[in-house]
Structures are given as C-alpha cells and as structure tokens.
Amino acid sequence: APGPVAEPLVDAVVDALRARGLEVGTGVFGADMQVHLVNDGPVTLIVEA
Template sequence: MRVIIQKVKEASVTVKGKITGEIASGYMLLVGITHTDTLKELEYVAEKIAHLRLFEDEEGKMNHSLLDVGGEVLSVSQFTLYADTTKGRRPSFAKASPGDHAEPLWNSFNELLRNKGLNVETGIFGEMMNVSLINDGPVTVIVESK
C-alpha cells in the first residue's frame, strides 16, 4: 500500500460535476493498493496516518497529529501510484491491484480511519475525478506499508 499525504487547508473531489467529498483542514490522501495488500497493511498505514505528527505546535514544530488537531481526511483511490516508468514512455500499471481487489480494501481503509474518530470524505472508486486542494506548507509525505 502506498499513500501520498498532502496536508491541506481545504480539499474537495468532484465527479461528473458533483462534489462527492469536501474537507477543511486535514489530509488529502491519494491511496494506491497493490496485489499483495491485506488488512494487515491497511491497519498499519491507517494507524501511521492518524498519529503522524505533521501539524505545528506553538513553537512551529511538527508535533501534533491529525487526531490532535481534529483534522479531516479526503481519501481518493489512485492506482497510478503503482506506475512503473522504467521501460519505454508509457507507464505500466501491472503492480496496481485490479479493481475487484482494490475497491473493498480502499473502503476498508477508509472505515479504519473512521473508526479512529476521523471524519473521512471520499471520491468515487474507478471514476474520473477532479481534485482541488490548497496545500498547507506545502507538506507532502509518502507512507508505505512494510
């Protein structure tokens, strides 16, 4: 599992002209799932994201987590995170999990985050989405399962 975290002041995702998810301060997550991912990987990454300290304290140091600040999550499925660009000019997506495996895992991942007390908004799996955000910092971090 591979997740790109962007700390945002606000973010939204639109599908076919309709906003499907919208948050204020928090994390916009681009979530990639590969063939070997299981509940174990989802739990590891969800725990890491909920407690990762990317928000500043009174001294400007990154000492507060998403849970500490009451931040929200916008989760967007992103199979292109597993693009292999080592050969040729067209990326291969062979390492990305097919939809019938990835979609239930993505839904479970979002539920794990909700179970930690986070408000989680989402895009729509498999759809073309327009994502809008104001990156805070900018702060962008990659989290991968072991």
C-alpha cells in the same frame, strides 16, 4: 490491483480511519475526479489507487 481486489481494501482503510474519528472523503471508485485540497497540519498523505 484491479477494482474488485482494490475497492474492498480501500473501503476497509476508509472505515478504519473513520472509526478513529478522522474525516475521510471518498468518490466513485476508479473514476477520474477533480479534487480541491487545503493542507491544514503537519502531514499530507497522497494515496493513488
């Protein structure tokens, strides 16, 4: 979806996860980013937006 459609949806998911006490990292929407991931648990979710 284009940014104006997708960004509010991503923000809503992030807010819902944080409301449940989960740590969620975000960046600049639509920007290319370099990230570092450390797996520490039974599940890893990869979300590509």
